Amino acid sequence: MKLHRLIAPKGGPTKLFVGGLHGTESVYTAPILEILATEEIGTGEVIIVPCLVENSKYIAVLSEEYYQSQEGTELLRLIHDYKPDFYFELHAYGEQSYSRLTDPEREIKIGVPPFIDLVDGILLGSIAPILRREFSEHDFCVTIEVPKCKCDKAEIKEELLQILRIGLTIATKREALEKLRIRYPAQMKRAELLFQQYYRNRLKPF
Numbered sequence: 001m002k003l004h005r006l007i008a009p010k011g012g013p014t015k016l017f018v019g020g021l022h023g024t025e026s027v028y029t030a031p032i033l034e035i036l037a038t039e040e041i042g043t044g045e046v047i048i049v050p051c052l053v054e055n056s057k058y059i060a061v062l063s064e065e066y067y068q069s070q071e072g073t074e075l076l077r078l079i080h081d082y083k084p085d086f087y088f089e090l091h092a093y094g095e096q097s098y099s100r101l102t103d104p105e106r107e108i109k110i111g112v113p114p115f116i117d118l119v120d121g122i123l124l125g126s127i128a129p130i131l132r133r134e135f136s137e138h139d140f141c142v143t144i145e146v147p148k149c150k151c152d153k154a155e156i157k158e159e160l161l162q163i164l165r166i167g168l169t170i171a172t173k174r175e176a177l178e179k180l181r182i183r184y185p186a187q188m189k190r191a192e193l194l195f196q197q198y199y200r201n202r203l204k205p206f
C-alpha cells in the first residue's frame with residue numbers, strides 16, 4: 001500500500017485521504033489522489049493513500065464485515081495510527097448506482113442518509129456510521145463518490161480536485177464547511193440537514 005505523508009512547516013490538524021476502498025474503484029480514484037499528493041498543503045500533516053486495495057471482493061463499507069476484511073482492518077489501522085482530525089473517503093460508482101446512492105428513501109431502505117449531488121454526479125455524504133465511531137465529535141469526516149464514466153473528463157477531475165483542495169488547505173472544521181457552503185450553497189444545506197436528521201444532536205455535520 002502506497003502512502004504519501006506531507007508535513008507542513010506550521011503545525012496543525014492531521015488529515016487522511018483514502019481512495020480505492022474495495023473492488024477495483026482505485027482505477028478511478030488513485031490518479032486523482034496522486035495529483036493531490038503533489039500539491040501544497042496548508043498546515044499540519046496530510047496522509048494520502050491513493051489505493052487502499054487494488055482488486056478485492058466488493059464488500060460494502062456500511063457492513064461490519066468490511067472492517068474484518070484485510071482492507072478494512074488496514075483502514076482502521078491507519079485511523080488509529082494517524083488519528084486524523086479530517087477524513088476524506090473517495091469512492092467511484094457505476095452509472096447504474098446513482099439512483100440508489102441518491103435515493104431520498106435511502107435511510108428508510110438501508111438505514112443511512114442519501115448522498116447529495118454537489119455537481120455533475122460528484123456526490124457527498126457522511127461516512128459509514130460504524131466507522132464514524134472511530135472518530136471524535138470534533139472531527140470532520142466525509143465520503144465523496146465520483147462517477148466512473150466521467151472520471152477521465154478534465155472538468156470533472158478539476159472539480160473534484162477543487163473539493164479535495166479545500167480539505168487539503170483548511171485548518172478548522174468550520175472553515176471546511178464555510179468553503180463548501182460558498183461553492184455549493186443549496187447542496188450543502190441539504191447535506192447538512194440530512195446529517196443532522198440522522199445523528200440528531202449527537203453529532204454536528206460532518
Ligand SMILES: [Zn+2]
Pocket residue numbers: 021022025091092
Ligand atoms: Zn466504493
